[in-house]
Structures are given as C-alpha cells and as structure tokens.
Amino acid sequence: MIAKPADSEPRETATERLPPRDRILSVARDLFYERGVRAVGVDEIAEAAGTNKMTLYRHFASKDLLVAECLRQFARQADAEWDRLATTHAGNPRAELTAWLAAMTDHIVSAGGRGCALANAAVELAEKDHPARKVIEEVKRGQRDRLVRLCRSAALDEPEFLADELFLLLEGARVSAQSVGRDGPAARLVRMGEAVIASHTPHA
C-alpha cells in the first residue's frame, strides 16, 4: 500500500471515496456475483471495500441481510435499465421488446457468463426462510409481469403466454451459459425471441 499524505482530491477510483456502506455494497455485489454467495466471506468483502468487518456489521446486521440488500440493488439496476429502454422507445412497444431482447443477450455475452444474480442466489440459498428468497421471488415475479404488460401493449396474441415463453427463454439462456458456454444456445437468444414473437403476431 502506498501512502497518500495530504491528497484531499475528492476524485479517486470511482467507488473509492463514497461512504463505507456504499463501497461495501458495490464490492459485495461484484464478489457475490462473480464467485457465488457462499464462496465469499465477509472479511474479504470488507477488505476489498477498503474497510473492516466491524464497519460492515454496523451497516448490515448479518451476511444474509447484506446478500438480500445486494440482490435488491441488482434488481433496481435492472429496472433502471429497462426504464431507459422504455423511454427510448416510448410509444413503440414492439421496438422496445426487440431492444429488450438485444439488451438481455448483450448482458449474457458481456457479463462474465455468470447469468442472473437473482436466479443464481436462488440456487445457492436453498433454505426456504432465507431473507434473500423473498426479494428474489418478488423481483422475478415483477419482471415477468412487466414483460406481460409489454407484450400486451405491443398488441401481440396471448400476451401472457408469449411473455412466459420469452421469460423462460431468457432464464434458460442465462443459466445454460454457465454449463454449455456463452457461445452455445444462449447466443441465439435474439433469433429465438423474434421467432416466438412472430408466432404471436396477428397476421395483418
């Protein structure tokens, strides 16, 4: 470690001089996602966040609650990105759907091939009473519902059924990227989604 005597510059390594709580959350999200919830200890998180375990436990009552909060943040971020797509294609739900498909595929191939943080956590945390499970269920249901609304407003046939098909294709792409690789079936997600959408498009 190199000492920085009187460096009062507020600009650091992006997450560097945020409050400890924010640094902890940011680092924990990365580590949990990349290596798994059970594989990362609180000591490592605290150190990577440039702080210590005591400060971590002053902000989060337990590791389980820290995990839950990280998943909430993942969900907020996903919602925000979807919001951006919605405003970009405002008034054109069909285009928003296509853009959504492309964005999801992009995540799969770019984000380290570790799939969906929420779904992964659901696999790792089999205990039914884990505080993270409530978050996972709520978020996933919300995402499915939003997809249903999007399909409905795009005037496609059987919007709920279509949304379920797209939802399962996406979930399958994200999880299978971890077993058969990112260049497997997951890489064809856009084509598949478009094919399924086409089969629900009312013929003029």
Next chain:
Amino acid sequence: MIAKPADSEPRETATERLPPRDRILSVARDLFYERGVRAVGVDEIAEAAGTNKMTLYRHFASKDLLVAECLRQFARQADAEWDRLATTHAGNPRAELTAWLAAMTDHIVSAGGRGCALANAAVELAEKDHPARKVIEEVKRGQRDRLVRLCRSAALDEPEFLADELFLLLEGARVSAQSVGRDGPAARLVRMGEAVIASHTPHA
C-alpha cells in the same frame, strides 16, 4: 438406533445393505441436490449413509471428486430414462418428443422444485477448474445434441434451432421454478414446447 441381533435377512431399507460406496453415493446425491453442494459436509453424508468419514475418503479422494461422481450418476439416470422413452416410442420420434416434454415437466413439478442438479452445480461451483465442471459441460452438450438428433429424425424444420429453443425453455423452466415457483411459467412448459414445435412443423 435399534439393535438387530442375528438378522441375516438381506432385505433392508432399499439402499441399506448395499456396499458402503453405493450408499454414500446415493445419500450424497440426495443431499447435494436438495440442499446444495456447498451446504452439505462430508461428515453429514457419511453419517446419513450409515458409515463414517474414513470409509468415504477410502472410496473418494476428495469431496470435489465425490461431487463429480454424483453428477455423473445423475446424468446416467437421465440418459436411462430418455432411453426408455426412445424404446417406448420407437419409430415415432414426434411422439417421443412430446413424451419427453411431458416427462421433463413431470420432473419439474414432482422433484422438489430444485431444478437440474447439473445446472445448479454449475452455478454453485464457479471455479473454472473444478472437476465437476468437465462433467457438467460434457453432459449438457450431450443432452442438447441428443435433442437435436431427435428433432432431426422427427423431420422438423431447422432441427438445430428448434432443439436450442426447446433446450432453453427446459433450462429456463427448471431454474425459474426455484425463483418464481413451480406453478409459474414452468408449469406451462408442455404448451410452450408444443407451440414451438408446431412453428417448426412443415405445413403438409
């Protein structure tokens, strides 16, 4: 524990009087699947198998290799069930495909809602050099390839693309059963699969 003095009867609780190695494998498969690989220790496995840790380590060099062997057994069992479907519908690949869809859906709703043991292990074992990862990749690729061959022999359009769609739908159904529940989109897997198959059926 109740003593059984001179009970030389070979019939016990099914897995009871098999060789220790088989009992360990059987118990380990159940525990790993139900609670996760990282959440189950070797001590618990040995005890549940009616033996001890030393005997376990005489048959498996490490826990990681035990996990890999369990996954191989899962794969063998899945292959065997698929073989049975194939012989039952010999000469009628289209019917085999439908039966396969039904069987997969049945597994999802009946098997505790914990999805696919291989895919779950891939999520839990993020280390790229874990001995189980080779097994997972081989098996998953093999299953996709078998599905491709089935779609091809059923004379459906674009068999590889169709097989990928069905593969992702299935993987998505199994993983999403753990987040949104078994009665969510996963319950409609048969209908979805049939819809996708229909869109690849050459219009006679």
Next chain:
DNA sequence: ACCTTGTATTACTGACCTGTAACACCGATG
C-alpha cells in the same frame, strides 16, 4: 475545550469444514 458520531484496529469466540493418523474389529480366504 467538549461531546458525539462514525470509523479503524486488534483480538477473540465458537462453530464448522476438509482431510488424515492410529488402531481396533470382523469376516472371508488360504
């Protein structure tokens, strides 16, 4: 100067984990 609030440091508990060592046992085979 004082107090308060948040943070850093260090050390610790108690539990759990994988893996091993040493030794007793038991049943089959010679």
Next chain:
DNA sequence: CATCGGTGTTACAGGTCAGTAATACAAGGT
C-alpha cells in the same frame, strides 16, 4: 488358525467462517 482387505472408531490438524468486544482515532458541531 492365520492373514488380510475392508470397515468402524476416535482423535486430531489446520483452516475458514460469522459475529462480537474493547479500545482508540478522527472530524463536526456546539
């Protein structure tokens, strides 16, 4: 009977983990 492979039992090493206690430091407001 004797040997021997597989098994049971106990104890232990060495590590990691979540979570806590006690104390010191640093900055802001009054």
